[in-house]
């Protein structure tokens with residue numbers, strides 16, 4: 396079934412320095428969506444990788460006194476290792492220096508030539524190496540004697556050279572039509588509006604090759620030119636699903652991509668250039684571009700060139716990977732920027748993980764261990780408050796798929812942590828510890844409901860904190876193949892009589 400397949404991507408990273416929290420954020424958010432879809436019964440292909448061509452990388456290699464490929468081999472490995480440290484569930488890691496990618500870029504280029512969308516001329520204008528982007532005159536200002544882009548703040552250089560152009564201007568109306576027919580092609584909607592305004596203001600043809608350096612994929616039949624790194628990089632999404640072999644199973648299953656997760660700084664490339672290239676090449680564009688916000692440090696985007704980076708590896712070492720994942724997902728969501736600090740990280744770990752979800756699990760498991768010999772059986776005499784918490788939980792879960800389908804992770808987390816909060820309150824109000832002698836049946840029902848709630852919360856938090864939630868699900872003796880979202884359709888998770896295994900402390904409270 397076509398719609399049970401889900402192809403999700405992160406941006407492919409420039410191996411131009413050490414990975415920082417912004418990179419970690421882009422990757423983790425995509426991983427959360429990938430894991431949620433897998434838990435929801437989808438066949439998921441999750442792709443990440445490195446973007447290794449272009450002047451920016453050539454310059455970084457020169458600075459490191461290495462040839463570009465050796466340089467890329469070294470840094471790409473650091474990014475690949477990071478996927479393990481971040482506990483990403485990617486199925487593939489693509490490098491744009493791989494053969495499979497060259498073939499795919501060549502094919503796409505040839506299609507664009509064939510459709511008449513590429514012509515040879517001369518580029519005269521501004522270029523930012525740091526953004527690998529061309530800017531119009533009205534996007535440039537002078538600051539401290541230097542020309543910079545008003546869009547990104549990066550330094551730009553004047554470039555004049557022979558170049559192939561893509562006829563972007565002729566795709567303006569078709570792009571507007573495409574956005575209109577695909578109302579959720581770009582999310583959040585504020586970003587969609589930005590893109591539409593930009594396209595309406597007029598598109599100029601795009602320079603898609605360079606002649607002043609050599610580190611890139613050569614234009615077929617013209618070795619003087621290398622293909623513009625963004626046309627090269629965007630094509631990675633096709634290469635990974637075995638394009639140009641369009642009869643291949645993976646391509647048939649997974650193209651068009653379901654979701655490209657990207658940061659808002661690279662929206663123009665994904666939401667304008669990419670669909671224009673694909674429409675011109677008669678390839679179906681992806682279904683969704685989700686442009687997330689930035690991780691800020693102070694008021695600025697965290698980035699290597701600004702020197703304000705927080706090292707994800709240090710945070711993982713000091714606080715734990717689940718803790719970092721949860722914090723980033725909660726703090727910066729649905730497209731807005733988020734300021735991160737160690738102080739708010741610690742508050743978040745204490746309030747949501749240690750005191751709320753962690754405490755709920757720990758108190759219920761230790762009570763059952765100490766008082767019920769690790770086993771609980773339910774009966775059918777539900778009280779009004781039992782029924783109430785079940786109903787409240789159903790109300791909180793009914794929109795969760797929709798929230799995830801709209802990449803609204805912030806409200807998703809709010810609802811799930813809300814269920815944990817409600818369950819703690821239910822236990823406080825019902826006081827099962829007072830019923831051991833007077834009404835053991837009622838006590839068992841309360842505990843059983845608490846365990847079912849814990850199972851639900853753990854499955855729902857599983858995409859965000861896979862390690863901790865799996866520890867809880869292991870202790871509930873729920874088999875890995877049953878850790879899925881089918882309870883959202885009314886299925887029960889735990890059996891009427893359940894035996895528990897012991898559960899160690901999940902999250903350390905930070906003092």
Ligand code: MSP
Pocket residue numbers: 405406407408409416417418420421446628629630631656657658659660661688689690691696697698
């Ligand atoms: N190589 C291009 C992407 C090509 S995709 C066909 C690129 N690479 S990057 O390494 O500079 O950035 C990768 C991702 O990290 C982008 O989505 C970018 O938005 C994200 N982040 C980099 N710094 C960031 C923050 N401070 N905050 C959040 N994400 C940011 O762009």
